[in-house]
Amino acid sequence: MNQNETVVQLKGITKRFPGLVANDSIDFELKKGQIHALLGENGAGKSTLMNILFGLYQPDEGEIWINGKQTVISGASKAIELGIGMVHQHFKLVQPFTVAENIVLGEEPQKGLTIDYKLANRKVKEISEQYGLKVDPQVRIQDITVGMQQRVEILKTLYRGADIVIFDEPTAVLTVQEIEELLEIIRGLAAEGKSIIIITHKLKEVMALADAVTVIRRGKVVATVDDMADATEEKLAGLMVGRDVSFKVEKQQSNPGDVVLDVRDLTMNGDQGKKVLNGMTFQIRAGEILGIAGVDGNGQSELIYGITGMRKTHGGTVTLNGNDITHLTPREISKSGVGHIPEDRHKHGLVLDFSLSENMILGTYFDERYGRHGFLDFKMMDKTAQELVTEFDVRSSGISTHARALSGGNQQKAIIARELHKNPDLLIAVQPTRGLDIGAIEFVHKRLVEARNQGKAILLISFELDELYALSDRIAVMFEGRLTGEVDAHERDDAKLGLLMTGSGKREG
Amino acid sequence: MEMIKKIFNKSSLLVPLVSILLGLLVGALAMLAGGYDPLLAYGSLFKRVFGSSYHMGETIRAITPLIFTGLAVAFAFRTGLFNIGVEGQFIMGMTGATLIGVLLDLPWYLHGPLAILTGALFGGLWAGLVGYLKAKRGVNEVISSIMLNWTALYLANYIVTKFLLEPGQQKSRNVHESALMSIDWLVQLMDKARMHWGTFVALACVLVFYILLWRTKQGYELRAVGHNPDAALYAGMNVNRTIVKSMFISGVFAGLGGVFEILGVFGNQTVLAASVGYGFDGIAVALLGGNTPIGVLLGAVLFGGLSYGSNGMSFGAGVPSEIVRIVIGSVIFFVAAHGIVKFILKPLKLKRSDKSKEAA
Ligand SMILES: Nc1ncnc2c1ncn2[C@@H]1O[C@H](COP(=O)(O)OP(=O)(O)OP(=O)(O)O)[C@@H](O)[C@H]1O
Numbered sequence: 001m002n003q004n005e006t007v008v009q010l011k012g013i014t015k016r017f018p019g020l021v022a023n024d025s026i027d028f029e030l031k032k033g034q035i036h037a038l039l040g041e042n043g044a045g046k047s048t049l050m051n052i053l054f055g056l057y058q059p060d061e062g063e064i065w066i067n068g069k070q071t072v073i074s075g076a077s078k079a080i081e082l083g084i085g086m087v088h089q090h091f092k093l094v095q096p097f098t099v100a101e102n103i104v105l106g107e108e109p110q111k112g113l114t115i116d117y118k119l120a121n122r123k124v125k126e127i128s129e130q131y132g133l134k135v136d137p138q139v140r141i142q143d144i145t146v147g148m149q150q151r152v153e154i155l156k157t158l159y160r161g162a163d164i165v166i167f168d169e170p171t172a173v174l175t176v177q178e179i180e181e182l183l184e185i186i187r188g189l190a191a192e193g194k195s196i197i198i199i200t201h202k203l204k205e206v207m208a209l210a211d212a213v214t215v216i217r218r219g220k221v222v223a224t225v226d227d228m229a230d231a232t233e234e235k236l237a238g239l240m241v242g243r244d245v246s247f248k249v250e251k252q253q254s255n256p257g258d259v260v261l262d263v264r265d266l267t268m269n270g271d272q273g274k275k276v277l278n279g280m281t282f283q284i285r286a287g288e289i290l291g292i293a294g295v296d297g298n299g300q301s302e303l304i305y306g307i308t309g310m311r312k313t314h315g316g317t318v319t320l321n322g323n324d325i326t327h328l329t330p331r332e333i334s335k336s337g338v339g340h341i342p343e344d345r346h347k348h349g350l351v352l353d354f355s356l357s358e359n360m361i362l363g364t365y366f367d368e369r370y371g372r373h374g375f376l377d378f379k380m381m382d383k384t385a386q387e388l389v390t391e392f393d394v395r396s397s398g399i400s401t402h403a404r405a406l407s408g409g410n411q412q413k414a415i416i417a418r419e420l421h422k423n424p425d426l427l428i429a430v431q432p433t434r435g436l437d438i439g440a441i442e443f444v445h446k447r448l449v450e451a452r453n454q455g456k457a458i459l460l461i462s463f464e465l466d467e468l469y470a471l472s473d474r475i476a477v478m479f480e481g482r483l484t485g486e487v488d489a490h491e492r493d494d495a496k497l498g499l500l501m502t503g504s505g506k507r508e509g
Numbered sequence: 510m511e512m513i514k515k516i517f518n519k520s521s522l523l524v525p526l527v528s529i530l531l532g533l534l535v536g537a538l539a540m541l542a543g544g545y546d547p548l549l550a551y552g553s554l555f556k557r558v559f560g561s562s563y564h565m566g567e568t569i570r571a572i573t574p575l576i577f578t579g580l581a582v583a584f585a586f587r588t589g590l591f592n593i594g595v596e597g598q599f600i601m602g603m604t605g606a607t608l609i610g611v612l613l614d615l616p617w618y619l620h621g622p623l624a625i626l627t628g629a630l631f632g633g634l635w636a637g638l639v640g641y642l643k644a645k646r647g648v649n650e651v652i653s654s655i656m657l658n659w660t661a662l663y664l665a666n667y668i669v670t671k672f673l674l675e676p677g678q679q680k681s682r683n684v685h686e687s688a689l690m691s692i693d694w695l696v697q698l699m700d701k702a703r704m705h706w707g708t709f710v711a712l713a714c715v716l717v718f719y720i721l722l723w724r725t726k727q728g729y730e731l732r733a734v735g736h737n738p739d740a741a742l743y744a745g746m747n748v749n750r751t752i753v754k755s756m757f758i759s760g761v762f763a764g765l766g767g768v769f770e771i772l773g774v775f776g777n778q779t780v781l782a783a784s785v786g787y788g789f790d791g792i793a794v795a796l797l798g799g800n801t802p803i804g805v806l807l808g809a810v811l812f813g814g815l816s817y818g819s820n821g822m823s824f825g826a827g828v829p830s831e832i833v834r835i836v837i838g839s840v841i842f843f844v845a846a847h848g849i850v851k852f853i854l855k856p857l858k859l860k861r862s863d864k865s866k867e868a869a
Pocket residue numbers: 017018020022040041042043044045046047048049395396397405406407408409410435437
């Protein structure tokens with residue numbers, strides 16, 4: 001990694017969107033074989049900068065130099081030609097196609113007039129082995145995990161000959177185990193001479209991985225760290241946010257009140273007749289945060305769909321404040337006092353083509369407050385939206401901006417603001433801080449604890465153990481559609497938790 | 510489907526305008542290739558449309574049904590549905606109005622409104638059926654609505670022949686005077702052009718379209734379902750019911766189009782050998798108009814004006830009126846393939862910004 005050849009140099013890149021400057025005269029330099037982390041708050045302009053480098057946006061000012069030559073990157077195909085690849089946060093794969101078909105899509109090896117799938121399979125296998133990706137070229141995308149899909153995206157860039165690979169928040173969607181493996185893969189790529197840019201909000205990953213760090217705040221570069229010996233997590237956090245950040249959540253002993261949510265023997269049948277929920281039983285009291293730990297795909301999503309009425313359950317009961325809500329409609333359940341920060345903000349949380357202020361009333365638009373006689377009261381909508389945006393520091397060029405134009409983290413903040421504003425008795429929070437910067441995580445954690453102190457019941461599902469331990473008053477472990485046990489939320493024991501999460505621990509208590 | 514959605518959503522003023530110019534240009538090239546004089550042809554086209562009050566009135570008459578069917582297509586599209594069945598709903602609207610207009614005899618203040626409502630309802634239910642099949646049975650709306658187009662055609666012909674036939678003729682008996690919707694003084698004023706209240710109802714529908722979709726909670730639901738059904742479900746909306754509603758409203762627009770062709774223009778319903786075509790033209794109009802109400806209105810004016818004027822073209826310059834189809838087709842092509850237009854516009858734009866930089 002001591003080659004000093006510069007492969008990417010950005011000089012004075014400026015990109016304006018209506019009403020804001022997303023990139024303000026940014027200088028950036030990537031060396032060959034380097035792993036360069038791009039850090040910054042939500043909406044700082046990281047994705048925008050990378051989209052410019054990948055040819056998806058054109059800069060308003062500035063120069064791009066690739067391998068010592070000034071270039072105009074007019075589109076993604078030009079970027080690929082220049083050896084630049086990008087792994088987006090939201091994958092762009094064709095579900096029913098196989099891994100190999102996805103990878104060669106658009107650049108299929110030909111045999112006469114037909115596509116040579118044998119050759120495609122072989123080539124994909126070769127590259128996969130070379131970089132230790134362990135992907136089977138012949139399985140279908142719809143049958144593999146998110147982590148594997150991401151590897152397919154990586155393979156795709158490599159197949160197209162990328163020497164510079166950009167990762168935009170690659171670990172946000174991965175499980176702990178998958179993250180470890182990904183970091184290993186990225187190290188391997190760099191060792192093979194690939195140059196890497198990675199955007200992430202997780203400072204641990206930066207410390208573990210990066211050779212250099214560039215920190216962006218409000219569109220400007222505020223620091224470039226070339227020698228990681230100088231860096232600490234606290235220092236980087238301070239640079240990002242511009243103030244000290246505390247990593248610890250201040251929280252008093254909980255003071256649980258009456259039972260708010262009572263789930264008994266809840267079952268749900270999956271598509272293949274298998275039970276995706278298999279007798280879930282638990283309670284949450286007012287003023288209490290119940291964390292649910294578990295490997296993704298063990299029925300967590302289904303549990304939430306079941307409680308909120310978005311999917312039919314096939315047995316058992318859900319009781320809220322003593323009222324049976326098992327078979328009510330999503331609206332009735334929401335109205336009876338349930339707030340829900342959904343797992344997938346693009347699928348459920350937002351209508352991306354709606355304005356921010358339209359999105360802020362997504363679950364409450366029918367309320368009299370937002371207009372009588374079937375009409376919408378835009379003044380009231382805008383007022384609410386403006387208040388929430390200010391209170392939760394959702395950064396955008398205004399409340400009439402489409403949600404699509406918000407940065408990922410700001411989209412998430414908008415959803416959290418909306419759901420807390422409903423003032424629900426039960427708040428369901430699934431991965432509430434996914435994609436948030438550390439400042440915002442601190443803020444959201446504070447608000448969740450505050451809500452709990454005000455006597456709300458909170459159901460927290462998170463794949464991040466740090467978050468679970470920081471927030472929960474009790475932690476239950478979910479495996480194959482049921483709870484396999486509870487662990488002490490105050491004394492962290494990862495080994496025991498790990499056993500329960502894989503189903504090998506015995507049921508207790 | 511994704512493709513179609515993308516094409517349908519693009520809307521800005523410059524692109525359509527340039528597309529029209531390019532379309533006229535392509536038409537001109539086609540005429541040149543066929544040995545005709547494009548200037549003379551376009552001249553006579555415009556003369557036909559604007560030349561006399563009769564022709565101006567008739568142009569408006571030709572535009573009116575296109576507004577209805579354009580709105581119908583655009584409305585469904587806003588809810589994420591591709592209503593290709595506007596044709597059938599239009600025919601059902603005609604049939605509903607004819608039934609009431611011929612069979613009943615009521616005072617005018619009841620007869621007309623009842624005929625209109627019945628036709629609108631026929632159209633709405635015909636489309637609602639498509640929505641129901643999609644919501645409850647998962648049947649793709651494109652397939653079911655194509656089938657229902659044929660069903661509507663034969664059903665309408667059956668009803669006309671069986672219950673309403675004027676003896677010895679291939680059309681229904683005339684609608685009673687009391688149900689007719691023509692505006693007599695305007696007809697006189699426009700030199701006997703067939704002017705009717707449908708035009709005003711169409712304009713009102715443009716307004717209703719806008720208010721319903723963008724000012725009401727119902728419209729909020731319709732648009733949410735159109736953009737993201739998963740989020741709509743999360744927000745507590747009844748997605749299936751919204752789909753049926755959207756199709757119903759779309760069908761009402763289509764049905765009204767058919768109603769006024771009967772009550773305002775012809776006064777009776779012929780046994781149709783083939784579909785009337787207004788429904789399919791509605792798809793083109795919605796495309797031209799970028800699925801916005803004002804866009805649909807302008808698109809209908811363009812489409813209707815060109816089609817009506819094309820007769821003048823063959824008359825004045827000997828150019829076959831099909832050439833106008835080429836013009837319309839290429840305008841739509843350029844609107845749809847807006848990438849091409851932007852590509853053509855790009856150097857112009859660059860030059861302009863260079864200039865402004867120099868000036869600064
Ligand atoms: N297409 C667009 N139109 C208007 N504004 C945009 C557009 N894309 C991004 N922005 C704005 O530019 C700013 C920077 O966005 P960007 O997505 O680059 O942030 P980010 O650093 O990646 O943040 P995050 O960590 O939350 O993903 C944000 O304020 C965003 O609202």
